[in-house]
Amino acid sequence: MNTIRSLQLMQYGGPDTVRIADLPAPVAGPAQVLVRVHAAGVNALDWKLREGYVKDAFPLPLPAVLGIELAGVVEQVGSDVSLFKVGDRVMGPLGGLGAYADLVAVDADKLAVLPEGLSMVQAAALPVAAVSAWQSLHLAGPLKAGQRILIHGAAGAVGGFAVQFAHQAGAHVSATALGSHADYVHGLGADHVIDYQTSQFEALVSDIDLVLDYVGGDTLARSWSVLAEDGVIVSTASPAILASTPAGRRGLWFMNQPDAARLADIARQVAAGRLQSQVAAVVPFEDLPAAIERSRTLPQMGKTVVDFLR
Numbered sequence: 001m002n003t004i005r006s007l008q009l010m011q012y013g014g015p016d017t018v019r020i021a022d023l024p025a026p027v028a029g030p031a032q033v034l035v036r037v038h039a040a041g042v043n044a045l046d047w048k049l050r051e052g053y054v055k056d057a058f059p060l061p062l063p064a065v066l067g068i069e070l071a072g073v074v075e076q077v078g079s080d081v082s083l084f085k086v087g088d089r090v091m092g093p094l095g096g097l098g099a100y101a102d103l104v105a106v107d108a109d110k111l112a113v114l115p116e117g118l119s120m121v122q123a124a125a126l127p128v129a130a131v132s133a134w135q136s137l138h139l140a141g142p143l144k145a146g147q148r149i150l151i152h153g154a155a156g157a158v159g160g161f162a163v164q165f166a167h168q169a170g171a172h173v174s175a176t177a178l179g180s181h182a183d184y185v186h187g188l189g190a191d192h193v194i195d196y197q198t199s200q201f202e203a204l205v206s207d208i209d210l211v212l213d214y215v216g217g218d219t220l221a222r223s224w225s226v227l228a229e230d231g232v233i234v235s236t237a238s239p240a241i242l243a244s245t246p247a248g249r250r251g252l253w254f255m256n257q258p259d260a261a262r263l264a265d266i267a268r269q270v271a272a273g274r275l276q277s278q279v280a281a282v283v284p285f286e287d288l289p290a291a292i293e294r295s296r297t298l299p300q301m302g303k304t305v306v307d308f309l310r
């Protein structure tokens, strides 16, 4: 039997509850392609799943293979798939779990072809973070030039793209980040960067039309006071926003939706140098359990990517 490496969550808990283990190689279903994974993005969802924080929203039969996005080469094509052929370089979100494995069967409609000049590592950083940034920025309605936007977690994987998209749209962008990340966030297009460790953002900004909350918790709770009267908060981090939005205010919970066309467009912009994609660290497969833990505990600018070929 052909076996492959995978990273599995054995039970909810700390770093030692994830383990590298062999699995039988999968085959592509009729609407799927089988991808030989070259790189996969590490997401905050990995440690949230591991800890069991989101087990009600994402109930998992354990053990479960973690990982939600990948880049690799098509090795087999399902009978109903005409969009891809063996040998294509593809990237995408799974719309579920299982990307931390050498071979993954993926729904073909979630995948996009890598543009010329984009590496597998660069590609694996895009499907969740960049598309979530775009979708969350536009969730509350069309953007207007001059709109005042506050982005929490601006140095993170999602935040870094959101700052750039908001700046491109002509918004006035305020952003919160660690002071040591301020130059990076300014460089992405933020007009005003607030060090969340030394300053209270609510003392420094007001009349905000749109808050993008990529942090949650207390940061979300304190953000209602900075909103303009008809302002809105979109949170990717706290589903509690649905129950905690004060009467008369507008708060939206965001859930990423795979969008292959948007992903392809963003990837072309990155390959052409019009959009910056910050890869904070590239780690080998064996380092994944530790990398997931570091994404929970250490400050980071941008995205960690696991390189399966290292």
Ligand SMILES: NC(=O)c1ccc[n+]([C@@H]2O[C@H](COP(=O)([O-])OP(=O)(O)OC[C@H]3O[C@@H](n4cnc5c(N)ncnc54)[C@H](OP(=O)(O)O)[C@@H]3O)[C@@H](O)[C@H]2O)c1
Binding pocket: 043, 044, 045, 048, 128, 129, 132, 152, 153, 154, 155, 156, 157, 158, 159, 176, 177, 178, 181, 196, 214, 215, 216, 219, 236, 237, 254, 255, 256, 295, 298, 299, 300, 301, 302, 303
């Ligand atoms: N619902 C969905 O569909 C969806 C999709 C994608 C992501 N998400 C969620 O969205 C959030 C962001 O994702 P991500 O991939 O960008 O995570 P990330 O790369 O870990 O970024 C989070 C950023 O938040 C910053 N931060 C921490 N505490 C902060 C504070 N008090 N004020 C301002 N910034 C603070 C960190 O900055 P420093 O390093 O500067 O401390 C880090 O850069 C996560 O909770 C993730 O689970 C949800």
